[in-house]
Amino acid sequence: MASPVEQFKLKPLLPLEVGGLDLSYTTSALWMTITVIGVTAFLTLSMRGGRLVPGRWQSMAEMAYEFVANMVRENIGNEGRQYFPFVFTLFLFILFGNLMGMIPYAYTFTSQIIVTFAMAFAIFVGVTILGLVRHGFHFFTLFFPSGTPIALAPVLIPIEVISYFVRPVSLSVRLFANMMAGHTMMKVFGGFVIALGIFGVAPMVLIVALTGFEILVAVLQAYVFTMLTCMYLNDAIHLH
Amino acid sequence: MAKDDQTSPPSLDDLDARLRAARDGAERKSGKRAPESASSSPLVGMAMRAGVELVAGVGVGTAAGYGLDKWLDTSPWLLIVFFLLGAAAGMLNAYRAVSGLGMALGYRRGADENAPDKGRGGE
Numbered sequence: 600m601a602s603p604v605e606q607f608k609l610k611p612l613l614p615l616e617v618g619g620l621d622l623s624y625t626t627s628a629l630w631m632t633i634t635v636i637g638v639t640a641f642l643t644l645s646m647r648g649g650r651l652v653p654g655r656w657q658s659m660a661e662m663a664y665e666f667v668a669n670m671v672r673e674n675i676g677n678e679g680r681q682y683f684p685f686v687f688t689l690f691l692f693i694l695f696g697n698l699m700g701m702i703p704y705a706y707t708f709t710s711q712i713i714v715t716f717a718m719a720f721a722i723f724v725g726v727t728i729l730g731l732v733r734h735g736f737h738f739f740t741l742f743f744p745s746g747t748p749i750a751l752a753p754v755l756i757p758i759e760v761i762s763y764f765v766r767p768v769s770l771s772v773r774l775f776a777n778m779m780a781g782h783t784m785m786k787v788f789g790g791f792v793i794a795l796g797i798f799g800v801a802p803m804v805l806i807v808a809l810t811g812f813e814i815l816v817a818v819l820q821a822y823v824f825t826m827l828t829c830m831y832l833n834d835a836i837h838l839h
Numbered sequence: 840m841a842k843d844d845q846t847s848p849p850s851l852d853d854l855d856a857r858l859r860a861a862r863d864g865a866e867r868k869s870g871k872r873a874p875e876s877a878s879s880s881p882l883v884g885m886a887m888r889a890g891v892e893l894v895a896g897v898g899v900g901t902a903a904g905y906g907l908d909k910w911l912d913t914s915p916w917l918l919i920v921f922f923l924l925g926a927a928a929g930m931l932n933a934y935r936a937v938s939g940l941g942m943a944l945g946y947r948r949g950a951d952e953n954a955p956d957k958g959r960g961g962e
Binding site for chain 1: 888891892894895896898899900903921924925927928929931932
């Protein structure tokens with residue numbers, strides 16, 4: 600029987616090496632491509648009719664759009680509008696990646712720490728640059744909120760700086776850990792079904808429930824990731 | 840066409856004013872709706888977040904301390920200091936994640952709930 604973590608193994612589909620760097624096209628990359636194509640197809644095909652009274656598909660596309668638009672408006676305000684395309688892309692990419700991972704035999708690329716960390720780190724660097732460009736040195740008041748006693752500065756500033764650098768780590772670990780744990784758990788219970796023979800009905804029932812729960816987690820984690828991105832953008836734009 | 844030119848300026852101004860009024864109304868409504876929508880569904884997500892926040896704080900603090908120790912050759916001291924600072928940062932982040940149901944994450948202080956509205960009101 601395959602081990603529960605074997606599903607996360609990368610298989611190079613198109614081996615490629617440039618200057619000692621392994622740039623192979625792997626299953627992970629394949630599923631990212633599928634996700635991008637899927638999102639593009641979902642939005643363009645469902646909006647092709649562009650009817651005033653939306654059909655089922657158009658409704659779904661409009662709901663996704665409005666959901667993210669409201670999230671951006673509520674968390675960032677009006678200045679957030681220019682970042683909407685980025686946030687919307689991010690949300691759909693993670694959401695589709697998570698949900699497509701629920702298809703049997705599919706590869707969940709969000710269950711890899713390097714993928715989520717790359718996204719989180721890009722957001723972290725982008726938000727920091729945005730804050731520095733918009734506010735200059737005033738940006739560093741983030742690390743020492745006004746109204747704090749000066750005596751606390753030597754303790755508070757290191758803590759605030761560390762808690763700032765924790766952001767990309769916690770953002771990426773949250774998504775990665777949730778996806779990986781969920782998929783491992785499903786595989787473990789799947790193994791029980793085979794191992795227990797006729798009594799495998801019990802874990803089988805559990806798997807049905809677990810599948811529903813995993814879909815919830817997939818949507819929720821996409822939401823949380825996007826939500827936190829909005830909050831970080833808000834911090835950089837408004838500086839409390 | 841000429842007739843249109845004559846009639847359009849006042850009507851455009853009128854439309855502009857009405858648009859602005861509608862937009863203000865929509866914004867106020869969305870501002871009011873925000874706490875509601877934030878408290879219901881993502882509650883589970885916020886609960887999951889606190890744990891990750893704690894662990895990540897300690898992890899980043901320890902890693903930073905270890906790295907600085909290696910670089911500055913001050914063996915265990917910076918590791919100890921940064922471990923404690925990291926734990927404090929983790930608790931701070933977890934507190935921020937939980938206290939405002941996600942709305943207080945970042946560098947907002949305490950019950951500063953209308954911070955997003957502040958930016959919106961400036962428009």
